[in-house]
Amino acid sequence: MAVGVPAIWFTFVSHVLAVVSAVLVLIWCIHFRGGLAFASTNKSLIFNIHPVLMLIGFIILGGEAIISYKAFPFPKEVKKLIHLILHAIALVLGAVGIYAAFKYHNESGIANLYSLHSWLELGTICLYAIQWIFGFVVFFFPGAHPAVRGEALPWHVRFGLIIYVLALATAELGFLEKLTFLENSGLAKYGPEAFLVNFNALVVVLFGAFVVIAAVAPAHAEETYAYTTISDS
């Protein structure tokens, strides 16, 4: 089946949504929540690093890493290098973001790892790391036999997208959890801050949907979906 819309258009929409979402999380954490700090007597400022790094570092950079294959006009080897470097940065920033949440909990006497958000977060980042190592070894260095690569690639794409969707779901859980805590402490349920956070959560859903569609869409309009997802190109 020929598909009329090449992947590049979906990547453009993804970039725009990424910028909107990044700006909104910064407005939330800096304007509404008082700013960011790795060390402070105001422990909330330590927490604020968590949503900023998880969203801009892990979700957005991870999404850009996924669609970089479709967004750049470079040779395959260059795109592969960009793909793995962006994913590595996303992984490191995600780990630092999780560290910030633990640091905030520990310095504020809040329990760790009891919520679904924390369970899925740790599970997802572990799967993400395993997926990165698997991809590095099979497709980059030392690199598997071409026949093995050919068999492994569609699974790399499918598992990668499943892990990314898990990361998106975890981000949604994070928005809801933090906002519920704030509303229980008196934040207005229909106020501007609550609206901004929920709106950003919807922008992230849309960003994720466009990343996934861009990843499975053909690079050129005349290609079929099948070829792009199952050939190593």
Added chain:
Amino acid sequence: MAVGVPAIWFTFVSHVLAVVSAVLVLIWCIHFRGGLAFASTNKSLIFNIHPVLMLIGFIILGGEAIISYKAFPFPKEVKKLIHLILHAIALVLGAVGIYAAFKYHNESGIANLYSLHSWLELGTICLYAIQWIFGFVVFFFPGAHPAVRGEALPWHVRFGLIIYVLALATAELGFLEKLTFLENSGLAKYGPEAFLVNFNALVVVLFGAFVVIAAVAPAHAEETYAYTTISDS
């Protein structure tokens, strides 16, 4: 690319996870939360209908509707009828489940539609209904021209799966939101009920993943993924 595992095995795993998840939500709402009632002075019993119907009715039955195409050995027309009837029942039970949440809120003086869970829930069930109507008109009655069906089917599959993943994410938000409310009211964060609910949320993630994999996997081992997802069979 030939794939070694036909879809039927993924559907078997999905069924098992569905049963586990249905039993766990019933244990939660009946044993831990006191039971179900459409009218009661104990308003919590009205709320309890919500997770039971959304999970067993909407998520599980909706998932079974999706994989019914791969699970049954019947002719295409029979499978199509089962597919659309199961989705219709899921849609109705989902709508009744949402009604129960509103009824509980209204009778308990709790605000409606301020949380991300409620926003995504309403958005998802509307998309689900649109998808059902679109599928009914194009593929069942009156039915579009075969060429139009051929073009529409892969989009029906892709949008259907995106909407189903949104439904799964909304269910996860629901588990987290309700548990957070209960924990704020004194429920033990590491207690048996919290563990049961979080564990069930993970079972639902796995169920959803197996439903999606079953939906995109080939019906027979020797088929390619491509043929099954893009041909009207």
